Amino acid sequence: MSDIYLSYSHRDAARVAPVAAELRKLGLSVWMDQEIQAGAHWMEEIERALHESPLLVLCLTPDYVASSWANVEIGVAISRSRSDAARVVPVLFRPTIVPMLLQSKMYIDARELTPRLLAEKINAIARQTDP
Numbered sequence: 797m798s799d800i801y802l803s804y805s806h807r808d809a810a811r812v813a814p815v816a817a818e819l820r821k822l823g824l825s826v827w828m829d830q831e832i833q834a835g836a837h838w839m840e841e842i843e844r845a846l847h848e849s850p851l852l853v854l855c856l857t858p859d860y861v862a863s864s865w866a867n868v869e870i871g872v873a874i875s876r877s878r879s880d881a882a883r884v885v886p887v888l889f890r891p892t893i894v895p896m897l898l899q900s901k902m903y904i905d906a907r908e909l910t911p912r913l914l915a916e917k918i919n920a921i922a923r924q925t926d927p
Contacts, residue, residue, distance in 0.1 A: 798827035799922055801849035803869045805859035811889055812855050815906075818915030824922055846872050851883050851922045854898065857890040870897050885921055887914065 800819060804812045809830070816826045827845040829838070846852070852873040860866045874897045876882035886894065886903035894903070906914045 797848040798825040798845060799849065800824055800826045800851045800853055800918065801845050802826060802828050802853050802855065803866060803873070804828075804855035805857060805863055805866065807859040808855060808857050808889060814911035815914050815918075818911045819918060822915055822919045824919060847876070849882065851885065852876065853918060854884065854886045856886055856888045856892055856894060856903065858892045861892050861895055867895065870895055874898070883921065883924075885918065887918075
């Protein structure tokens with residue numbers, strides 16, 4: 797089980813990957829779908845990680861919000877959050893319309909943060925004990 801599940805659009809991978817690297821430097825395990833091995837059942841791998849990680853970070857951009865798969869992940873994240881099984885942290889990477897399911901959640905505005913500063917903010921949330 798990873799400490800953090802990063803949900804993002806592949807079009808935003810260049811912006812998200814450095815944040816994952818910084819989180820790892822801070823001692824957190826991070827799950828990204830780029831780590832799925834060839835031959836693995838990718839949907840099962842995603843589902844397992846999405847249901848096991850205690851912190852779900854949703855990387856909001858226009859590409860992410862437009863993705864039907866991201867909307868599935870948002871639904872699972874909110875469901876887990878409502879049952880206190882996980883903490884959900886939306887992160888605004890680029891200006892976009894925040895999906896209705898996330899509008900009641902406070903988000904981190906990362907538009908002008910370095911990967912290190914964003915990782916430190918996420919780390920502080922991850923280190924809190926209750927989901």
